[in-house]
Amino acid sequence: MNIKKMKPTELIMHVLTWGAAILTICALIYLIGFILLKGLPYLKPSLFSLTYNSDNVSLMPALISTVFMTFLSLLIAAPLGIGAAIYLAEYVRREGRFVTFVRMMSETLAGIPSIVYGLFGMLFFVNALRWGYSLIAGAFTLSIMILPLLMRSTEEALKSVPDVWREGSFGLGAGKLRTVFKVVLPAASPGILAGIILAVGRVVGETAALIFTSGTVAQVPSSALKSARTLSVHMYVLSGEGLHMGEGYATAVVLLVVVVAINALSASLAKKIGAGDK
Amino acid sequence: MSCFDIKNLNLYYGDFQALKGINMNILKNNITAFIGPSGCGKSTLIKSLNRMNDLIENCRITGKVELFGESIYGDMDVNLLRKRVGMVFQKPNPFPMSVYDNIAFGPRTHGIKSKPQLNEIVERSLQDAAIWGELKDRLGKSALGLSGGQQQRLCVARALAVEPEVLLLDEPTSALDPISTGKIEELLLTLKNRYSIIIVTHNMQQATRISDYTAFFLLGEVIEFGPTENLFSMPVDKRTENYITGRFG
Numbered sequence A: 001m002n003i004k005k006m007k008p009t010e011l012i013m014h015v016l017t018w019g020a021a022i023l024t025i026c027a028l029i030y031l032i033g034f035i036l037l038k039g040l041p042y043l044k045p046s047l048f049s050l051t052y053n054s055d056n057v058s059l060m061p062a063l064i065s066t067v068f069m070t071f072l073s074l075l076i077a078a079p080l081g082i083g084a085a086i087y088l089a090e091y092v093r094r095e096g097r098f099v100t101f102v103r104m105m106s107e108t109l110a111g112i113p114s115i116v117y118g119l120f121g122m123l124f125f126v127n128a129l130r131w132g133y134s135l136i137a138g139a140f141t142l143s144i145m146i147l148p149l150l151m152r153s154t155e156e157a158l159k160s161v162p163d164v165w166r167e168g169s170f171g172l173g174a175g176k177l178r179t180v181f182k183v184v185l186p187a188a189s190p191g192i193l194a195g196i197i198l199a200v201g202r203v204v205g206e207t208a209a210l211i212f213t214s215g216t217v218a219q220v221p222s223s224a225l226k227s228a229r230t231l232s233v234h235m236y237v238l239s240g241e242g243l244h245m246g247e248g249y250a251t252a253v254v255l256l257v258v259v260v261a262i263n264a265l266s267a268s269l270a271k272k273i274g275a276g277d278k
Numbered sequence B: 001m002s003c004f005d006i007k008n009l010n011l012y013y014g015d016f017q018a019l020k021g022i023n024m025n026i027l028k029n030n031i032t033a034f035i036g037p038s039g040c041g042k043s044t045l046i047k048s049l050n051r052m053n054d055l056i057e058n059c060r061i062t063g064k065v066e067l068f069g070e071s072i073y074g075d076m077d078v079n080l081l082r083k084r085v086g087m088v089f090q091k092p093n094p095f096p097m098s099v100y101d102n103i104a105f106g107p108r109t110h111g112i113k114s115k116p117q118l119n120e121i122v123e124r125s126l127q128d129a130a131i132w133g134e135l136k137d138r139l140g141k142s143a144l145g146l147s148g149g150q151q152q153r154l155c156v157a158r159a160l161a162v163e164p165e166v167l168l169l170d171e172p173t174s175a176l177d178p179i180s181t182g183k184i185e186e187l188l189l190t191l192k193n194r195y196s197i198i199i200v201t202h203n204m205q206q207a208t209r210i211s212d213y214t215a216f217f218l219l220g221e222v223i224e225f226g227p228t229e230n231l232f233s234m235p236v237d238k239r240t241e242n243y244i245t246g247r248f249g
Helices: A008-042 A060-091 A098-111 A114-128 A135-159 A161-172 A176-205 A231-241 A243-276 B042-049 B080-084 B100-107 B115-128 B150-158 B178-191 B203-210 B229-233 B236-245
Strands: B002-013 B016-027 B031-035 B059-065 B086-089 B166-170 B195-201 B213-218 B222-228
Touching: A008 A243, A060 A098, A060 A135, A060 A176, A060 A231, A098 A135, A114 A135, A135 A176, A135 B059, A161 B150, A176 A231, A176 A243, A176 B100, A231 A243, A231 B222, B002 B042, B002 B195, B016 B042, B016 B100, B016 B195, B016 B213, B031 B042, B031 B203, B042 B059, B042 B166, B042 B195, B042 B213, B059 B236, B080 B086, B086 B150, B100 B150, B115 B150, B150 B166, B150 B178, B178 B195, B178 B203, B195 B203, B203 B229, B213 B229, B213 B236, B222 B229, B222 B236, B229 B236
Parallel strands: B031 B195, B031 B213, B086 B166, B166 B195
Antiparallel strands: B002 B016, B002 B059, B213 B222
């Protein structure tokens, strides 16, 4: 496009949108640069020893706990969220009253601040159910938190599957169940996977809801009923104590790498699954 | 012998009456074409022959449709009906799977699991649809990589794989180029010995080229139904004549 030939209003819009894009990139680069600069010097092998003590402030137990926490939350939330979405998208009348109601509920759930989930988790799972600060209490709390996200993304993925495939399947004499599980779900799987990855992102990044439910014990938990801290909580505690800021930044570096790795993995997985489509 | 016997069929979408008192006798081992302007009910009628209209909300049907003497809106299992009455849609709609799995989907639905048997069905169906030669080396490849014409013939093969008695085609060539259209038409002519074929078409030349009988629809009614030759050479109804001479539609 020739800038000289533009009308003034066009030029202003051009500059504004361009500026917005550049600013976004700058913010990201600054953030990553800052974390790397502060954290990389503290990224020592002792930070990865299997047991934590106040000397090595190892992040390894937190890394392992993060994996457990993610896995457990997904184990609880994914079947529920995907199941509910299948029901909403395939079995009830679209835009019916019940669908609107469920959608409103799940959107409300999605809008609740995570600290409120933390409080609820503490009162219900930790106290009322007497699970104590534990991995499982944290996982249940997080699973309620990611449920709307999984539901929504799965529903969108299912809706984006063209109706002609459903018709084709029905036209061959396949029933509803077979159509949904053999035709619609496989076609929607990249979208569903994207939702799961987003959910993993939220679990990995969550602190407020976990401090009240899974506690802050910095060792590898020996069972699901033991307290454990995830990487994000670990970072929060380190920076709260103020004694090991450098190690806190190093933890941030590891967290960053984990998130990037998850994103890369999901992208390649989606590509692999989606390859059948093109 | 008639394959479909339609008696006083009325169909409503909510308050709108899309089909008005249809009476038709569709003969076995013939190609019957439904023609008429958009919105005349020809697609609606073909979809009520394998009960695809069941999927549409607010759709209400009165009257009777018999498939070889059995009422299809009575006790008949709808999945079994759709196995007996196969359908090919307007837009080619192969599933996002391999060519092989596309063809095997129907037989697998109806309980065939043995690999040799499936292999045989896949080969036979593709051969019947005159596309085996083009596809035999890419059975494992995604069906979505095929051209539009190939996809549509694959859809015909997929429909044939469940061994239907009747084949319904809803404007099967409207999204295809002339060469692919020609191939589909040839294919239908070879298939009519073994199947009863009903085709909805927008293209009157297509109806004259391949069909034995033609029904002309207007505003939800059958205006004229008879041997294709007669209908096009000496239409009885003035409206039919107007339509086939291109005065409207």
